[in-house]
Amino acid sequence: MNLSVLIVEDEPLIANDIREICLEHGINVAGIAYSFSQAKDLLETQSVDYVLLDIKLGDNDDGLVLGKLLHEDYFIPFSYVTSFSDSSTLTAARSTHPNGYLVKPFRSNDILIQIQLGYDISLRNVKHEIPTLEDVNKKIADGLSTREYDVLVEVCKGKSNKEIADALFVSMNTVKSHLKNIFSKFEIKSRAELLTMLLG
Amino acid sequence: MNLSVLIVEDEPLIANDIREICLEHGINVAGIAYSFSQAKDLLETQSVDYVLLDIKLGDNDDGLVLGKLLHEDYFIPFSYVTSFSDSSTLTAARSTHPNGYLVKPFRSNDILIQIQLGYDISLRNVKHEIPTLEDVNKKIADGLSTREYDVLVEVCKGKSNKEIADALFVSMNTVKSHLKNIFSKFEIKSRAELLTMLLG
């Protein structure tokens, strides 16, 4: 799964530094925004999975406003990457629901941790219904095929292999074959584990 | 809100350092554990809201085991605080669902951020929990016994009968026996159906 990260940072040197770190680790960079408005433009036009967000853009705390927007309107998870760690800034930041908070100067790996862990956290939140193919594929490196997903949906309904075969008009061997691939891709060994992953 | 933090760290100097930082910021320290077993003792006896967890305890990665336990059994949120940020350690750590990951050496404020942000995140995660015994019994005429509920909880975690037997310190036949009764009371035929009923 290839994440797309948006970098919102008014200092070009730092922004570039972050971009390099991402690219080195195979993380796609959806763009760099040097201001609040540029960030909004990119959010409208690009596919963004995670945002690294500087609190201070220019002279004001536009980062906090953008953070609030990300959480409430765009539903895109983000980490703050900022020089400030005083308690008033931190309190303000916490209220915007970031998934991470990195204080500058940072190390190369810190960026990676923010993105990966922050994204993990965002995946843990929503549940309850049978996930879509897109949601499922975010959890695994090698995505499911459409037919594999069909089988997964039936498993989520609590059906046995025989019942799934009847529902999809294929043989039970075919169902088993798809399930084998599903388990392999999720790196699990049973449908029970699959159910707890997807519904739990 | 006065948080209670457990520090799991095998180096006394670092552990003390973290303790001082917490106390300076009005965060209560539930205790310091220098080993896996000490950590388990403290988790049983103390009220703990958040855990700062070193991955390497002594010579092995007991921190990861403890992290898994915290997430699956204790339901206590935690951050790793470790010297390691290589990708294999990170991958292993991510699979245990930490709410933060801090690489040593850290700054004073980093500790505070981990605790506050990590705890914030845990509050947002109103996750789809394993239902309580009361909730479960609302769905069926003949209620489950406490031991049957214990088995049900393990099933909800995706465990196999053998794993459940080990977790509850009984034989696999006993687990099967309880499961038989559970299925009968729910009028179902498989654990998959049980999982979709409870989690779906």
Next chain:
DNA sequence: TTTATCATCACCCTAAAGTGTGAAAAACCA
């Protein structure tokens, strides 16, 4: 056109799950 990938299925085999019966301690309660 050649190469992948996907969807389908068969066959065989092992492991795990589930069923039926029965039974003996332990805990609970009246």
Next chain:
DNA sequence: TGGTTTTTCACACTTTAGGGTGATGATAAA
């Protein structure tokens, strides 16, 4: 104390699930 429920376990048995290998036609990409 005596009866009931719970918890524990055994053994034998059937069914289902899961793993390995391999093969086919179809479709898609290069």
